Amino acid sequence: MIDQNKCEACPVHNAGNLKRLGINMDKFDFVVALAGNPNTGKSTVFNNLTGLKQHTGNWPGKTVTRAEGGFEFNKNRYKLIDLPGTYSLLSTSTDEEIARDFILFGQPDVTVVVVDATRLERNLNLVLQVLEITDRAIVCLNLMDEAGRRNIEIDERALTRDLGIPVVPTEARQDVGIPELLKTVDDVVTGKLICKPYRITGSSKGLTKAVENLAEKIKNEFPGLPNARWVALRLLDGDQKIIDAVRSGEISGIVKRNAIEENFATV
Amino acid sequence: MTTNQINEREKLIASANTLRWEIGENIHDSIIESIYTDAAKIANKVVRIKEQKKKYSFDQTIDRIVTSKWLGFPIMFLLLAVVFWVTIEGANVPSGLIANLLVDTLHPLLKDFIASVGIPYWINGVLIDGAYLAMAWVISVMLPPMAIFFPLFTLLEDFGYLPRVAFNMDNLYRKVGAHGKQALTMTMGFGCNAAGIIATRIIDSPRERIIAIITNNFSLCNGRWPTQILIATIFIGGAVPAYLAGLVSAAAVVSIALLGIIFSLLVSWGLSKTVLKGEASAFSLELPPYRPPRILRTLYTSIIDRTIFVLWRAVVFAIPAGIVIWLVANVTIGGTNIAEHFIDWTDPFALFVGLNGVILLAYIIAIPANEIVVPTVLMLTVLVAGIAGVGSGSGVMFELDSIGDTSAILHAGGWTVLTGVNLMLFSLLHNPCSTTIYTIYKETKSIKWTVISTILPIIMGFAVCFFVAQLWRLIAS
Amino acid sequence: MIDPLFALLIAFALSGILAVLFWPAKGIYATYKKAKRNTSRVLIEDTLKHLYDYEERTVRPTLRSIAGHLSIGVDDTIQLVEKLQSMGLVESSQDGIQITPQGRSYALRIIRIHRLWERYLADETSVKETEWHLEAEEKEHSISVEEAEALAAQMGNPVFDPHGDPIPTKDGEVPKRNGVPLTTLKNGKFGRIIHVEDEPHAIYSQLIAQGLYPGMQVRIINTEKNRIRFEVNGEECVLAPLFAANVHVIPIQKQEEITSEFKSLSSLRKGEKAVVVGISKACRGPQRRRLMDLGVVPGTLVTAELESIGRDPVAFNIKGATIAIRKKNADQIYIKEFSQEELN
Numbered sequence A: 001m002i003d004q005n006k007c008e009a010c011p012v013h014n015a016g017n018l019k020r021l022g023i024n025m026d027k028f029d030f031v032v033a034l035a036g037n038p039n040t041g042k043s044t045v046f047n048n049l050t051g052l053k054q055h056t057g058n059w060p061g062k063t064v065t066r067a068e069g070g071f072e073f074n075k076n077r078y079k080l081i082d083l084p085g086t087y088s089l090l091s092t093s094t095d096e097e098i099a100r101d102f103i104l105f106g107q108p109d110v111t112v113v114v115v116d117a118t119r120l121e122r123n124l125n126l127v128l129q130v131l132e133i134t135d136r137a138i139v140c141l142n143l144m145d146e147a148g149r150r151n152i153e154i155d156e157r158a159l160t161r162d163l164g165i166p167v168v169p170t171e172a173r174q175d176v177g178i179p180e181l182l183k184t185v186d187d188v189v190t191g192k193l194i195c196k197p198y199r200i201t202g203s204s205k206g207l208t209k210a211v212e213n214l215a216e217k218i219k220n221e222f223p224g225l226p227n228a229r230w231v232a233l234r235l236l237d238g239d240q241k242i243i244d245a246v247r248s249g250e251i252s253g254i255v256k257r258n259a260i261e262e263n264f265a266t267v
Numbered sequence B: 001m002t003t004n005q006i007n008e009r010e011k012l013i014a015s016a017n018t019l020r021w022e023i024g025e026n027i028h029d030s031i032i033e034s035i036y037t038d039a040a041k042i043a044n045k046v047v048r049i050k051e052q053k054k055k056y057s058f059d060q061t062i063d064r065i066v067t068s069k070w071l072g073f074p075i076m077f078l079l080l081a082v083v084f085w086v087t088i089e090g091a092n093v094p095s096g097l098i099a100n101l102l103v104d105t106l107h108p109l110l111k112d113f114i115a116s117v118g119i120p121y122w123i124n125g126v127l128i129d130g131a132y133l134a135m136a137w138v139i140s141v142m143l144p145p146m147a148i149f150f151p152l153f154t155l156l157e158d159f160g161y162l163p164r165v166a167f168n169m170d171n172l173y174r175k176v177g178a179h180g181k182q183a184l185t186m187t188m189g190f191g192c193n194a195a196g197i198i199a200t201r202i203i204d205s206p207r208e209r210i211i212a213i214i215t216n217n218f219s220l221c222n223g224r225w226p227t228q229i230l231i232a233t234i235f236i237g238g239a240v241p242a243y244l245a246g247l248v249s250a251a252a253v254v255s256i257a258l259l260g261i262i263f264s265l266l267v268s269w270g271l272s273k274t275v276l277k278g279e280a281s282a283f284s285l286e287l288p289p290y291r292p293p294r295i296l297r298t299l300y301t302s303i304i305d306r307t308i309f310v311l312w313r314a315v316v317f318a319i320p321a322g323i324v325i326w327l328v329a330n331v332t333i334g335g336t337n338i339a340e341h342f343i344d345w346t347d348p349f350a351l352f353v354g355l356n357g358v359i360l361l362a363y364i365i366a367i368p369a370n371e372i373v374v375p376t377v378l379m380l381t382v383l384v385a386g387i388a389g390v391g392s393g394s395g396v397m398f399e400l401d402s403i404g405d406t407s408a409i410l411h412a413g414g415w416t417v418l419t420g421v422n423l424m425l426f427s428l429l430h431n432p433c434s435t436t437i438y439t440i441y442k443e444t445k446s447i448k449w450t451v452i453s454t455i456l457p458i459i460m461g462f463a464v465c466f467f468v469a470q471l472w473r474l475i476a477s
Numbered sequence C: 001m002i003d004p005l006f007a008l009l010i011a012f013a014l015s016g017i018l019a020v021l022f023w024p025a026k027g028i029y030a031t032y033k034k035a036k037r038n039t040s041r042v043l044i045e046d047t048l049k050h051l052y053d054y055e056e057r058t059v060r061p062t063l064r065s066i067a068g069h070l071s072i073g074v075d076d077t078i079q080l081v082e083k084l085q086s087m088g089l090v091e092s093s094q095d096g097i098q099i100t101p102q103g104r105s106y107a108l109r110i111i112r113i114h115r116l117w118e119r120y121l122a123d124e125t126s127v128k129e130t131e132w133h134l135e136a137e138e139k140e141h142s143i144s145v146e147e148a149e150a151l152a153a154q155m156g157n158p159v160f161d162p163h164g165d166p167i168p169t170k171d172g173e174v175p176k177r178n179g180v181p182l183t184t185l186k187n188g189k190f191g192r193i194i195h196v197e198d199e200p201h202a203i204y205s206q207l208i209a210q211g212l213y214p215g216m217q218v219r220i221i222n223t224e225k226n227r228i229r230f231e232v233n234g235e236e237c238v239l240a241p242l243f244a245a246n247v248h249v250i251p252i253q254k255q256e257e258i259t260s261e262f263k264s265l266s267s268l269r270k271g272e273k274a275v276v277v278g279i280s281k282a283c284r285g286p287q288r289r290r291l292m293d294l295g296v297v298p299g300t301l302v303t304a305e306l307e308s309i310g311r312d313p314v315a316f317n318i319k320g321a322t323i324a325i326r327k328k329n330a331d332q333i334y335i336k337e338f339s340q341e342e343l344n
């Protein structure tokens, strides 16, 4: 915590626009969640933005609990949540459940999915699942230095276009690309950038019909729900948390975002 | 919420259920398959790989070596031995220096100062001879080895070696019905058992996760090395020529650590044959690419962060324990103090299993933190053996200037090599510290498993000490 | 001090005694517990299950069948049935013994717990397949309803047990088993007999003589105009369509085993590549999901990269990441040779 201020002055950080607040999360304006596959550098990004010292390590599963920290950028105060790495949002181990529950019920204003640029395809699995739940997401294309060393090139503009959400290349360990990431977060939360996320297309016929059938009923019950299809899928998979959320009506909180946010802040 | 609404929702859930009967069980399969199809489509469009990659084959070369049939295990043990050896050798001198400063210089000063202000002797005793000395001892014994061990360990971790350990050892873990990632949580336990137990969350299968939690205690945590290192140096290093002492003691500590691994395998096997019956479930572990660690940053974070954190915890627990020690040594019932009562009472049994009453009392006092076992043992030994002229009086925890003095005290207290060996074994096999017990409860949410993981190692500890003692005596006679 | 040899002997004797007492499954304590199992609760619940089962299969239960099912004497059975009657769980008339609606819902509750537990064992414990049923038979009597619900929630509310039978809902609903005549089943498909029509009697007795009962599993070998060949419990059987139409079955999803045609991932040697075709149905629950999440889906290209000691586990390159998989699981992943066109 000693060198917290060291980098504040250097130009990469948009001339002091970023203020690392450590564990100070009073009166935050926005909540940002860091999701992503294991070992892609989420905790590194987290440390970078908050100035905290969340443990990082070169093996999948280093972070198993949720960590929170704060930062200030462009006069807005943010609460940042470092989540355990997950391969998917459909499985059920304890660490993955923490991540999933937060993205779903924590109602982050924006979810930053940290992605390993050297293994884009497998990481997109999670990105696409996140996009089924929320439409405010950013892809942080991390480990670009390693991708470069392996001669892997990624067409970020094409990726942005295909996913319908902003994509920011970074090298979190070297602080490269972090200012751009912050700028993008700012743009998304302030509504300057509107995401039009990609939605998963085909699956088997029987399933598609069942999903449509059920999604229709869900929409009737909870008008305006943006991810009725996903809720339908989860109901069909017997996900108890979603069943409970439907039963209690909590699921509609996804529409009444602001009301929930206040509740969540007081929890 | 109106009743009508509730009804509608129940109907919704019920209709989902009916649909589930119809579509059968393959839903998860088809979802994932379709997601991956889309992911591949997108990735194919945006990713371009310009001809093959040198760096990648470098990774593979290292992997071939560290996971090879012949070299895999030797490299692992060698690394472990080197880490311990560097820790033992490197910690010696700074430990002495800090002890010198905190105990030999500062302690008398503080004591005199308090006395001069005119505070009653027992407050002086509780605070300075109890709390302060306990804290000083913990700092001098723990800070140097931790400041060496943690960075070394973190470097290995950052490089990406740990998952390879799990890969090499999985074969053994599978045979005992445990999860391959247990090797990872076990190595985490070498730092701190509580941390190791939280790390078991990476194990999906509940059965194997409980096995990993129960057996984590068999990883020597950093609170227990000072005991191991000191006793190994006195009783095992002391038995060989001086130039070999360092190596031999390191070897002894490594053997205890390995014994711990063997016990964790044995217990895992026992558990999966009995109360936690079952075969090993799926194991899939991603082996990350090697990444050159950033040495300076690692040094900085592991010293400032981890070391200070663990030290802080130790100090927090050492202070009340110091007070307790002072009290049991100074509060008397019928002319003898509480400590002696207890020691006299337990000695017959303790000596029979090759330990002694002092050790048992020390382990009870040290339940909050294993770090303070050795100072407690020393203090109590002086008390019981009635050795004059060492330390600063009855009930004072102290650090002796040289290992020679410590050794002299222990020998005067009736210690033999057997006591030393058994203490090392008992330090490996006894109840987890209070923080760990609490963590086990939090993670398992079950009193049953918490009790089992607490009691099981103690029973094993006594059993192992018993057998070693009897065999030792058989051979010696 | 006690003589060490003597102490050792005592210790060995003691551990011997403890082992005899507490050895899992075979020790005295375990045997005693097993013997105590036949408490009245167990007897009641097993009787209800038996009655429900017979009702489903449209077979009439008798005192003798109950006695046989529980392996107790007929006198005890009479007492038991009387007790059940006084509890309002069964009725008996000239038609025989019948289960009441209350009794039925009780039975369904037990069946729910039984099948949930089988599912749990199959998905999350890696207990051997042959032991699922036996363990569930014990567990169903000792788990409370709340515990069972918690278990169901945690597993994602499964609707089928690992044998493919539906798990009744909490409220005692089971899907209507809409049986179809055996004649409508296609070649190679599996079904379970749920009903054998007892009218006209001539046909019925013929069917019974063939040994066809509800609950049996059939697989159609081939259907021709005037005869249907099928396999039932491992034996081949031939019926005329007229007869076969009186046997009602529900189609069941028996995995179409792909083992024979495809090699498994564990056969891949270091450095070799292949394409995934699928995961065996024997790999279930979280294990299956985990593999798929890691990218083991049909069409994925895999390369064997590293072998641990004894070739178990082996690390494969799957979609860019190196992932270690145990042989047991690699056995359940089917692959085919990889060809260049496959890649696109």
Ligand SMILES: Nc1nc2c(ncn2[C@@H]2O[C@H](COP(=O)(O)OP(=O)(O)OP(=O)(O)O)[C@@H](O)[C@H]2O)c(=O)[nH]1
Pocket: A036, A037, A038, A039, A040, A041, A042, A043, A044, A045, A055, A056, A057, A058, A059, A060, A061, A062, A063, A064, A083, A084, A085, A086, A142, A143, A144, A145, A146, A170, A171, A172, A173, A174, B158, B291
């Ligand atoms: N070369 C390089 N290494 C990086 C970069 N970002 C992170 N790392 C390293 O990647 C490893 C994993 O980083 P973490 O931040 O612990 O990853 P994580 O996503 O939090 O991982 P989990 O907590 O296990 O999910 C560490 O060794 C980091 O030092 C980067 O941009 N370039």
Ligand SMILES: [Mg+2]
Pocket: A042, A043, A044, A055, A056, A062, A063, A082, A083, A084, A085
């Ligand atoms: Mg992390």
